[in-house]
Amino acid sequence: MDFVSLFITDFIAQLQSPTLAFLIGGMIIAALGSELVIPESICTIIVFMLLTKIGLTGGIAIRNSNLADMILPALFAVVTGIAVVFIARYTLAKLPKVRTVDAIATGGLFGAVSGSTMAAGLTVLEEQKIPFEAWTGALYPFMDIPALVTAIVVANIYLNKKKLKEAGESAMQESYSKQPVAAGDYPSTRQEYLSQHKDPGDNRVKIWPIIEESLRGPALSAMLLGMALGLFTQPESVYKSFYDPAFRGLLSILMLVMGMEAWSRIGELRKVAQWYVVYSVIAPFIHGLIAFGLGMIAHYTMNFSMGGVVVLAVIASSSSDISGPPTLRAGIPSANPSAYIGASTAIGTPIAIGVCIPFFIGLAQAIGG
């Protein structure tokens, strides 16, 4: 009962947070037929600023952290972030009628980290006087950024394979219907496409060009540029005076836009909403347990504290309501925001804060005590 009331309290608080409030506001005004339009050029610069800021935050956090101490937990954070995306790719995406890109984007959001969930976890640990390494907060970019990059790359690979398959099928149909003509006479765009994107001799899509293309896209360019600037230069003055203070406000505008977009696509979810609910309830535990298990390895080999193990599990069970949506909107534009944001912010985050934090603290105390 305590868990349920905690969940409901947190659910209502979530609905009132600016991020979700503007999202729901966008859905409501779209439903009421508002003619409000945010110009595309504004959305472009907002996404750029948000992703640059996310990258800068990560880069600065990594630069200021002592990598030697945290190498193993950081590596485990990277592994968890990537694994979460592949779990969604091979579980949620396989459920009946779930669109694969939506499932991958949802996986990316659950792999990415919620700063506020992490902050809640750290606060509870401090209140209960459970010690943890001061640098554990710096673990989050190691999980956040790989998860988002992986989601965009995996989605692009899937979309390319799909296009290739459709092109192949239609080429085959064409060769039946137009048999008398030699294929070589028709160097059609479709065939050029096939020859460019297939290894000669087999049917697999070339992965590297797609990864390169994903990294060159506006979303990952901005995020990785921000990370590089955070790591190798001293951008603190513009970070503190500009990118950081503007972040939540710009995000609120983008959430409004995404709410309006989500409204127009919410119908797509009618037949699959139950799968997202199931996923969003179960996934935080699975992800947290994976990270907890990996954290225990660091506990036994490198004396990583049990409090630190809990932090790693909490950031794994969290799903991003901040860094994820703008990144995925720009990186996987065909994914339905109703699906991934709905799953993450409406269910995933309350579960992570209200249920997973006490669960993993209890688990750590049971093991460590």
Next chain:
Amino acid sequence: MDFVSLFITDFIAQLQSPTLAFLIGGMIIAALGSELVIPESICTIIVFMLLTKIGLTGGIAIRNSNLADMILPALFAVVTGIAVVFIARYTLAKLPKVRTVDAIATGGLFGAVSGSTMAAGLTVLEEQKIPFEAWTGALYPFMDIPALVTAIVVANIYLNKKKLKEAGESAMQESYSKQPVAAGDYPSTRQEYLSQHKDPGDNRVKIWPIIEESLRGPALSAMLLGMALGLFTQPESVYKSFYDPAFRGLLSILMLVMGMEAWSRIGELRKVAQWYVVYSVIAPFIHGLIAFGLGMIAHYTMNFSMGGVVVLAVIASSSSDISGPPTLRAGIPSANPSAYIGASTAIGTPIAIGVCIPFFIGLAQAIGG
């Protein structure tokens, strides 16, 4: 003499305030033939942010106020705000050669509230140790937002009626000239328009669809969305970090744009400027007296303080130099900003601050003493 020097001092201070300074700056560079252009997409997002902020401010103020205590004064504020627009509609708009939309927009601006005039009033009351309820400052959105909404709706009703009349006249002319042809053969756009916007059987414009359309427009959508978010959610973090600090700066850019626009239309005022001067000098007193009278009802029935009555009168006599211009530019684009901003900021505000504040304090002391 004291009033005159007060008026002149305040007039010069007004001219130097960033809002009016950028407006005049825009007029000057337009007059000098500057090629400076602010892109339309930037104006759109600036208007969105300003109106969202105005709505948020109002919504948060209402949420934080004790509605039970202030129900009657708040109701009177709403009534005054709406009445001011209708007064302009049936006085200023009827004067020779005054354009009706300009008069309605001017009424909207005089119905809306100037935060700085209200602040000046509260300061003078405190200096003179006249007591007033702490929540009187929260009365302003109850006058501000209804006045602006009313102005936009009334302007749209007027414009629709005008279009309908013109369509009707030209249809009549057409039916004379093209008599042999049956009307039914020509389901012209004009006739479709008539049939859509007229009640069958009579000649009145349907009001509700126009109100709905006004509320769905970008201006009122943003403002009402902001108000709803301020009322029902917790947007304080983005309000304080983003919408509030950016407000005056964004407004300065918009005022520059409006100055450039106003310059190109200032010639329209040549034959009617005197009416705007007369209106701007008299209206603050009329509006203040209406609110003062209503406030006295609250004073006798609900023990509303005399200081509170003065505050209500001062916010009624004030005219918005902040919330009004962006709202009206987006909501009544055909109105001439030279008219409504000129009347409000150049004459109305100095009169309200320099003359009306001491007048209503004196009146309250004469009655209450």
Next chain:
Amino acid sequence: MDFVSLFITDFIAQLQSPTLAFLIGGMIIAALGSELVIPESICTIIVFMLLTKIGLTGGIAIRNSNLADMILPALFAVVTGIAVVFIARYTLAKLPKVRTVDAIATGGLFGAVSGSTMAAGLTVLEEQKIPFEAWTGALYPFMDIPALVTAIVVANIYLNKKKLKEAGESAMQESYSKQPVAAGDYPSTRQEYLSQHKDPGDNRVKIWPIIEESLRGPALSAMLLGMALGLFTQPESVYKSFYDPAFRGLLSILMLVMGMEAWSRIGELRKVAQWYVVYSVIAPFIHGLIAFGLGMIAHYTMNFSMGGVVVLAVIASSSSDISGPPTLRAGIPSANPSAYIGASTAIGTPIAIGVCIPFFIGLAQAIGG
């Protein structure tokens, strides 16, 4: 050796400053083929805000300064700022294969002032307890703004003359090839152009229309508007809440854009890079010595302190990394940013800070001691 190590330390610090870091970041992501695009409307408003802020800063500084005391040093600052542009026009621009517009833009940047170089100079003077007038910091807009205005005007005069010459040559060629036809029969655009931009009777370009056109352009309009608002009104509230805090952040976005633009044009510098290196090493000394000489006149005639003379020399030897790039990008769009920013920030600024400041302090002590 000490100079060299100072130079290298400062060079590396420069590379890590947000301004240069975003510039280099832009070059790198352009080199890697990133698809990141900043919409043109965003660049327009960023340039507007940056130039308005530069103008406001200058205008406010001049308003708050005691002009009577500083009249002669201020005049000398103006003279130096203008002279620097003409020096570049008649030295750097004459070197083999150096593009004239690039040389003029570089001169504009070296004539403009770096706030951080000036701050470094003031700090060293204070550390060494050398007295100087408190208002010397207010000298910088007197050099900064005239240098940038002069560069834009001189570049436009050059471009117009060039166009005129090309038009003249091609008209002459045409008159040879089409001899039988009377020239009067072909009032070609080219000839109309000639007649509009030439004084009747001689071959000189009309200078005043070009100056007027330059001042009306978006870059100088915004900067001069800002200066006028700073001088004659009270824009401090929007300056402090909006234009000033946003400045470095907006500049970082523009530097990123300029980095991407610079990358695509860096090849143009292959054969002339050595001239920019020579100029950037020598020019700060020449400019500083001119200002030092003029400062000495003020020292002997008006008792201007030797510390003040050093400040004047330091701001003359500095080159703008902040106000210059956005102004020149908007005012001389055909100039290559790789040339002028490369010369200024990569060589000119480290030389000014690391070498010129100690040099001019030593010179002043040698003379004054």
